[in-house]
Amino acid sequence: MGRNREFDTETALEAVLRVFWRKGYEGSSYTDLTEATGVQSPSLYSAFGNKEDLFRCALVRYNDRYLDYVPEALALPRAGDVVAYLLDRAVDLNTRYPDRLGCFVINGLLAGSDEAEPIRLALVEARSAQEAGLRRRLERAKDEKDLDARADPAVLAAFVMTIQHGIAVQAKSGIGRMVLQPVVRQALSTWPEGACSNSVRSDRRDDATPR
Structure with a gap:
């Protein structure tokens, strides 16, 4: 019979995630991971596989x-x-x-060697999937006239993702929410609302007007 693991895999995986989040994939050594989890390498390998497998598990958890x-x-x-x-x-x-600080995905994307290319591609795929989901949502909004008829959902989705990535990089460098929140407000001020949105807002103003 196999020996039961002597550690909680959920707790260990959360510790692994935090290391990768802070240091990125290549900046995290197996020593970092074993020290963070308190679990020796053979046991970590047995539970999750190699370092790349560990990172992929951490990405799913994130x-x-x-x-x-x-x-x-x-x-x-x-x-x-x-x-x-x-x-x-x-x-x-x-x-x-x-x-x-920053984003687990963006922290992992910013630097990487040829050996880490599979991880970079996994992170690109994760980012692309989020952008695609947002694009589909904005396409629906355009069909519902909740976006300006001239708006391009693909460009808007890329715009939002670019702002998100900028937030991540700035946060990683130590820029706090007191600076980043006004940046978000500025980005939102350019949002191309559609006829449906404008109508709803007008109705709300009318309802709020004293009679």
């Missing part, structure tokens, strides 16, 4: 545990609210933990 706000945002009724929620939550997540 998406599940820390990016749960993305589907919440996409479910909102108005495109402008979707984008505002995404950017506001990005500022919150990227500045929330002093020991791991």
Whole structure:
């Protein structure tokens, strides 16, 4: 019979995630991972596989545990609210933990050797999947006249992702939410609302006007 593991895999994986989040893939050594988890290399290998396997497991956990706000945002009724929620939550997540500022995905993408190319591609795929989901949501908004008829959902999705990535890089460098939140407000001020959005806002103003 195999020997039972003497550590909690969920706790260990969270510790691994934090190391990769802080240092990126190549900046994290196996010594960093074993010290963070308190688990020796053979046991970590047995539970998760090699370093690349560990990173992929951490990426799945990051998406599940820390990016749960993305589907919440996409479910909102108005495109402008979707984008505002995404950017506001990005500022919150990227500045929330002093020991791991920035974004797990962007921190891993910023530098990498040829040997780490499979990890870079996995991170590009994760980023592309989020952008594609946002693009589809904005295409629906355009069909519903919640976006200006001249708006390009693909360009807008790329714009939002670019702002998110800038937030991540700035947060990693130590820029706090007091600076980043006004940046979000400035980005949102350019949002191309459609006839449906404008009508809803007009109705709300009329309702609020004293009679």
